[in-house]
Amino acid sequence: MSASAAVVMNASRSARSRYTKLDRYAPSRYAGSYADRSSSDERSFIVPALVCLAGVCLIAVGAWSLASAETAGEARSERLQPYVDAVSRWEATARADFAKASFAVASSPWGDTTQLAPSKARQSLSKTESKHDDIPEYEGLTYSHTFQAKLDGNEGGPDMQVDVSVAGSDGGADGVQAQIKLPPAPLRTHRITHENAKMCRIHGGVMLRTRGGGCGHTLILSELCVVVARDPATGSWMRAPGNKASCWPSRMHTQYFRGEGTALYRQVNTAAVMMANRVAAELRNGTNAPEASSSSSSPTGASLEKSSSGLPAIGIGAAESSLPAVMITVRHIADPEFIALNVTSGAGYFGATAKETSVDGWVMICVGLVLMLPVGCLVCLEYAVPALGKMRVPRVSLASQDRLSTIGRGGGGSGGGMVEMLRRSAGVGDSSSGPRPTI
Structure with missing residues (x-):
């Protein structure tokens, strides 16, 4: 066996062993870190969730204040009317009689x-x-x-x-x-x-x-x-x-x-x-x-x-x-x-009064929205923008393909066959070679 063939076979074995190790050990190697990260993420969302709940309560109370503003004004008028009548009687007859x-x-x-x-x-x-x-x-x-x-x-x-x-x-x-x-x-x-x-x-x-x-x-x-x-x-x-x-x-x-x-x-x-x-x-x-x-x-x-x-x-x-x-x-x-x-x-x-009740309602709604704004931003960053760990990567990276092309160009006239053999052994470019390894 020539020296170039030996180099190609060694490269093929190392590539296969590398892909096999990645497929075999990658999930178990990072399983603990993924679990720890998920639990820490859940704990980090407790305080924002409470703040968001307070904002929702304020918005609900503010909406209720706006809806009951007219009723509050009417209730105040009913309670105030006896006092207004008492002032009228006092100014008309009672104070003069007392004087x-x-x-x-x-x-x-x-x-x-x-x-x-x-x-x-x-x-x-x-x-x-x-x-x-x-x-x-x-x-x-x-x-x-x-x-x-x-x-x-x-x-x-x-x-x-x-x-x-x-x-x-x-x-x-x-x-x-x-x-x-x-x-x-x-x-x-x-x-x-x-x-x-x-x-x-x-x-x-x-x-x-x-x-x-x-x-x-x-x-x-x-x-x-x-x-x-x-x-x-x-x-x-x-x-x-x-x-x-x-x-x-x-x-x-x-x-x-x-x-x-x-x-x-x-x-x-x-x-x-x-x-x-x-x-x-x-x-x-x-x-x-x-x-x-x-x-x-x-x-x-x-x-x-x-x-x-x-x-x-x-x-x-x-x-x-x-x-x-x-x-x-x-x-x-x-x-x-x-x-x-x-x-x-x-x-x-x-x-x-009805005006004061309406103003209080709008103030509570604005404060509730302000409290919910940071929580909304966190939710968008967590769910709307995909995490890097969940993005789909190519089955064979570009760096590996460039390295294989470099080996093929450096092998002379017989390098093309060797490169093709190496690609086939690695499962690159052949659809019948089974599932491709992932990195």
Whole structure:
């Protein structure tokens, strides 16, 4: 056998062995890497899928808002109509009738009878409703007076209660027509909230280890208020029957009410309360606990005592006993603010208008589309553009054909037969030689 024939036979054997190895080992060699890649791809699509789901939900809610915009506007108009009617009645007759009356504190801890002064101001609802054009404003009317009086002896003790009676009349020769007695209100009261130690200290409270724990707050009487109405039988002023709402409903979230909504308390957050924390600890531990009759003076002039409830209280000392400033206020039951809060369950918000509902719907749809855009791009890259590993390749690469042609040209005159034999042995150019090897 010549040298050229030996070279061609060796090349044929190496080509066959190479094709056989590729066909035999290629699937098993890369099977694990393909499985790992597919599982990692599935994990990488979890977060985009959740984002896409959020976008779909926003689009659905936005479409529902657009569809229900007119219904929301009609519901707002129905809730708003009683308030509009109340403003009309107030401006027509109720305010003028209330302006003819006069109120005075007939009996109180201060002793003297004091006339309450009328106060007029433009009234409006919450800031959320003030920006709406369909909310009418009205001129309110209240009677009030602020007391700041000295007390003697033990009248300023920690368990003192303020009893106030308000006399109402229409003026003129009729004199006093009715006397309205407010429920007794303690000078101080306490409130227990469930706060952690840090928030309790910031709010000026005392952490309690008894009575179920919690944060104890000390509150001082700030305002007494009564809602009045005309007696249908006699025509005199009386306390509005069945009215359990406070006189200042808009302040319910910032201050504390008790006594059927007639007493308003403010939370004390001063150096005296911070000193009460130390006294409360001494009272709990039973060491150096001061007695109620001999209490130390605080930097604010108030004394620290133990109230009947067992909580630390800010007492009024005997040397300088001054009742905190307390305001007495009288309001009319026909005030439109009460009507608005009754209709809206105390919220003072009649609902969104049709325009606001439509705007909210379009905003949610736009946000949903923005959230779905990256996910759409990922889906297009994954499925619309074919992956390189899934593309069909030639059965015999061009490089192999060029290499075989080079061998044939270098073999001289007998090279053509050798090349043809090599092609046939490799399965190239012969349709009857069976399936062609793939690379």
